Amino acid sequence: MNDCRRTFGLIDRLVDGRVTDADRRHAASCASCGPVLSRAAGFDDALRRSARALVAEELPRGILDQPLAGRSPGVASRRSAPGSASILAAVAVLLTATVIALAPGTAPVATPAPSATIGPTPTPAATPQTPRFVERFRSTDAIRGSLVKLGYRCNDGAPVPSPGSAPDAVVKESTVCLAPDSIGPFAAAVIVGEAVNGKVAALTIKADIVGGDSVDKRPAVAAAVAKIFALALLDEGAAQSGGGWATVHLPELEAGDDNEVVLRQVDFHASRQPNLSYLVEVKGGLPG
Amino acid sequence: MEAIEPGLAQVTGRSDVDLDSAFASARPRLVRIATSLIGADSAEDVVHDTYLVARERIGQLRDAGAIEAWLARICVHRSFRLRRRGRRLQELLDALPFPRVTPAPQGRLELHELVENLPPRDRAVVVLQHGYGYSLDEVAQLVGISHANARKISSRTRARLLRQWLEAEA
Numbered sequence: 062m063n064d065c066r067r068t069f070g071l072i073d074r075l076v077d078g079r080v081t082d083a084d085r086r087h088a089a090s091c092a093s094c095g096p097v098l099s100r101a102a103g104f105d106d107a108l109r110r111s112a113r114a115l116v117a118e119e120l121p122r123g124i125l126d127q128p129l130a131g132r133s134p135g136v137a138s139r140r141s142a143p144g145s146a147s148i149l150a151a152v153a154v155l156l157t158a159t160v161i162a163l164a165p166g167t168a169p170v171a172t173p174a175p176s177a178t179i180g181p182t183p184t185p186a187a188t189p190q191t192p193r194f195v196e197r198f199r200s201t202d203a204i205r206g207s208l209v210k211l212g213y214r215c216n217d218g219a220p221v222p223s224p225g226s227a228p229d230a231v232v233k234e235s236t237v238c239l240a241p242d243s244i245g246p247f248a249a250a251v252i253v254g255e256a257v258n259g260k261v262a263a264l265t266i267k268a269d270i271v272g273g274d275s276v277d278k279r280p281a282v283a284a285a286v287a288k289i290f291a292l293a294l295l296d297e298g299a300a301q302s303g304g305g306w307a308t309v310h311l312p313e314l315e316a317g318d319d320n321e322v323v324l325r326q327v328d329f330h331a332s333r334q335p336n337l338s339y340l341v342e343v344k345g346g347l348p349g
Numbered sequence: 350m351e352a353i354e355p356g357l358a359q360v361t362g363r364s365d366v367d368l369d370s371a372f373a374s375a376r377p378r379l380v381r382i383a384t385s386l387i388g389a390d391s392a393e394d395v396v397h398d399t400y401l402v403a404r405e406r407i408g409q410l411r412d413a414g415a416i417e418a419w420l421a422r423i424c425v426h427r428s429f430r431l432r433r434r435g436r437r438l439q440e441l442l443d444a445l446p447f448p449r450v451t452p453a454p455q456g457r458l459e460l461h462e463l464v465e466n467l468p469p470r471d472r473a474v475v476v477l478q479h480g481y482g483y484s485l486d487e488v489a490q491l492v493g494i495s496h497a498n499a500r501k502i503s504s505r506t507r508a509r510l511l512r513q514w515l516e517a518e519a
Contacts, residue, residue, distance in 0.1 A: 069516075072512060072515045072516060075511065075515060076508045076511050076512045076515075077508075096518055097515050097518050100514065100515060100518045101511065101515055104510075104511050104514060104515075107460050107514075108460060108464070108475070108479050108507070108510065109479045109480075110461075111459075111460040111461035111463075111464050111479075112464055112475050112476050112478075112479035112480030113479070113480045114461055114480075115385050115461065115464065115465065115476050115480055116385045116476065116480045116481060117381040117382075117384050117385045118378050118381030118382045118384075118385060119481075120382060120418075120421055120425070120481060121378075121417050121418040121421050122418070123415055123418040124418045124421050124422050124425070124491070125487055125490055125491065126415065126418065319494075319498055319501075321494060321495060321498065330495070330498075
């Protein structure tokens with residue numbers, strides 16, 4: 062029975078990993094908070110035991126062998142790029158700030174920063190030699206020109222703070238383009254990201270369905286995204302495949318869902334934010 | 350592995366009948382793997398999906414000797430992807446013209462029950478990471494998502510479970 066007003070605040074801080082010394086001092090003498098703190102300390106062990114208890118069959122050896130994987134079961138394994146998470150996070154934060162005007166009255170929801178990794182820290186792959194940059198996008202000018210022909214309004218972008226050091230790290234938002242109202246029942250923004258060499262290394266699309274989400278409006282978002290792929294990617298095959306992927310999967314995404322695929326060495330990733338915004342990221346600056 | 354050796358030899362020929370033989374041998378294990386990952390209710394469906402995917406893609410199998418691992422990997426992947434069908438079903442249920450009654454939580458749930466009640470995708474990640482002991486990189490490979498997404502799902506699910514577990518105590 063909870064009879065301490067601080068207990069649920071303590072739970073919030075335990076979940077967020079920001080318990081204070083004051084919490085610990087209080088819990089030491091509180092009949093309500095003390096057991097909660099003790100219980101939290103045993104959570105990871107309890108989770109391992111609980112999850113282990115569900116295992117009815119071991120997975121066969123070799124299940125992770127790469128020759129076996131070979132994208133066989135429709136699995137697209139995403140290449141890990143040094144610093145890519147921080148780059149995408151930075152782009153997402155800037156994107157959120159940029160498109161505030163798209164949804165008046167709607168408070169923008171920032172992309173949540175990844176929480177601390179749980180369990181054993183994953184072993185990173187062997188440190189790769191610096192890979193060369195592979196150009197997979199048209200130039201910023203070419204992309205902007207195509208978007209303008211479709212009625213988009215484009216502004217110059219801004220440098221990205223704290224870019225990574227990888228060759229495909231986005232150091233600058235080279236242009237930010239807002240879709241015309243006539244595009245459909247949604248608002249959309251396209252951000253083109255350039256690497257340090259001035260080549261386009263990433264594309265980010267954010268879209269918000271206007272007037273409430275409904276299944277019948279989603280295909281229009283997917284179609285617009287596919288069109289952007291077609292005008293931005295150099296490889297027509299990648300653009301067509303990516304467009305097909307968007308057409309199939311974007312309409313399926315609900316809040317909190319995400320989907321990704323690697324097609325012809327281009328990474329496509331789509332997610333639906335808690336506020337139902339679509340966030341689509343395309344990267345492909347490194348060799349596959 | 351011994352149990353499916355005859356199937357392996359036949360699968361080298363890549364005919365549907367040969368896949369059937371290998372699949373029949375591996376099927377009980379696949380059901381248990383799917384049960385581990387997403388529960389018994391959906392395990393049979395996932396294994397059926399596994400067969401359909403395997404049949405369609407048997408030509409992509411590079412090493413006939415690895416068919417059991419290949420099938421298991423498809424099974425893991427299909428388990429993780431089960432969620433969408435659940436969502437569609439949920440949408441259909443929501444569209445019914447009469448109100449549905451959601452049963453109230455019954456008392457304090459143990460942690461293993463909280464894990465069992467997770468959505469299939471979250472449960473699969475938790476079981477792969479904490480039950481099987483795979484790293485997040487390996488989990489990401491198994492289910493076909495990026496490390497960042499695996500970490501996001503894992504972190505979010507852990508936070509949810511921790512909160513429910515602690516609130517049960519409070």
